[in-house]
Amino acid sequence: MIYTVTFNPAIDYVVRLDAPLEVGEVNRAQGEDCVLGGKGINVSGVLAQLGCESVALGFVAGETGAWLERGLAAQGLKTDFVHLESGMTRINVKIKAGQETELNGAGPAIPESALQQLEAQLDKLTEGDILILAGSIPASLPQSVYERLLVRLQGRGVRAVVDATRDLLVNVLPYHPFLIKPNNHELGEIVGKVLTSDAEIVAAARTLQEKGARNVLVSMAGDGALLLDEQGQVHRIGCPKGKVVNSVGAGDSMVAGFVAGYLQSGSYAQALRLGTACGSATAFSLGLATKEKIDELLAQL
Numbered sequence: 001m002i003y004t005v006t007f008n009p010a011i012d013y014v015v016r017l018d019a020p021l022e023v024g025e026v027n028r029a030q031g032e033d034c035v036l037g038g039k040g041i042n043v044s045g046v047l048a049q050l051g052c053e054s055v056a057l058g059f060v061a062g063e064t065g066a067w068l069e070r071g072l073a074a075q076g077l078k079t080d081f082v083h084l085e086s087g088m089t090r091i092n093v094k095i096k097a098g099q100e101t102e103l104n105g106a107g108p109a110i111p112e113s114a115l116q117q118l119e120a121q122l123d124k125l126t127e128g129d130i131l132i133l134a135g136s137i138p139a140s141l142p143q144s145v146y147e148r149l150l151v152r153l154q155g156r157g158v159r160a161v162v163d164a165t166r167d168l169l170v171n172v173l174p175y176h177p178f179l180i181k182p183n184n185h186e187l188g189e190i191v192g193k194v195l196t197s198d199a200e201i202v203a204a205a206r207t208l209q210e211k212g213a214r215n216v217l218v219s220m221a222g223d224g225a226l227l228l229d230e231q232g233q234v235h236r237i238g239c240p241k242g243k244v245v246n247s248v249g250a251g252d253s254m255v256a257g258f259v260a261g262y263l264q265s266g267s268y269a270q271a272l273r274l275g276t277a278c279g280s281a282t283a284f285s286l287g288l289a290t291k292e293k294i295d296e297l298l299a300q301l
């Protein structure tokens, strides 16, 4: 079974403006939508499109948390969230006004007792299961919290996928995650350098592999992606053609496609193709990638 964990789920409030955003002024929206989000939850959503069952784990709180949980159930996704006693699941504001501006909330505090409930759920994972840890953590938690979960899973044959930034990601590397997916900017932040060429990206990816990551997938938005696989082979792919509508969740969709592609084919090249088709299918859609759009783009790659 595949399990996704979203420490900090969100309702994404997507606002469309027909003029540039004016900071400090009253801006009137052309329209708005509420999308159920958070990185792990998005991964579960795209996995479902690809016919892969998953269970979405994580923490929800308050009325917004109840809304999220109801909505995901209505979409047919399996969830098993820990319910926090105080606070509310955040609402992240995504402004589409030519450029995309995002305002992501801090999220509710997660007490030690709730964290232990998640650990008890993860104790049931067995050989062959896949655990996907994706997204930020609320400010109340230390940057070692993903590491804490992976320490507990060691030696049980569970493959971990981690999509996180900075120390949250770096701290898990000694536990040999099956896959990490920084984008090129996040990778640059980790190695302390702006990465401008494929050669620099490969070199930076190798440093993370030397620290323990098995496969390093570096996404580069409209410039495609680069995979350094566990055999040390570099795969480079561009993007299919299309009009970008909303790139929120493109990276999560890529993670879902990569994992599903690898499970279906055992081939890293094929996993990268499906990951790319899923990432771009989301970038070219209002919401997350659909099976139909993914298949259309896969044919171009």
Ligand SMILES: Nc1ncnc2c1ncn2[C@@H]1O[C@H](COP(=O)(O)OP(=O)(O)OP(=O)(O)O)[C@@H](O)[C@H]1O
Residues within 6 Å of the ligand: 182, 183, 184, 219, 220, 221, 222, 223, 224, 225, 239, 240, 244, 247, 248, 249, 250, 251, 252, 254, 275, 276, 277, 278, 279, 280, 283
């Ligand atoms: N502008 C775009 N045009 C075509 N494909 C895109 C575009 N943006 C993203 N994608 C696809 O999605 C993949 C992941 O995108 P990106 O590098 O933006 O991930 P990310 O930074 O993790 O995104 P997010 O945090 O918004 O989910 C890319 O490798 C590409 O396949």
Ligand SMILES: O=P(O)(O)OC[C@@]1(O)O[C@H](CO)[C@@H](O)[C@@H]1O
Residues within 6 Å of the ligand: 008, 010, 012, 036, 037, 038, 039, 042, 092, 104, 134, 135, 136, 137, 248, 249, 250, 251, 252
């Ligand atoms: O604040 P985080 O956890 O880093 O990112 C949260 C988020 O931006 O990620 C998803 C897109 O990848 C959105 O659904 C959500 O709002």
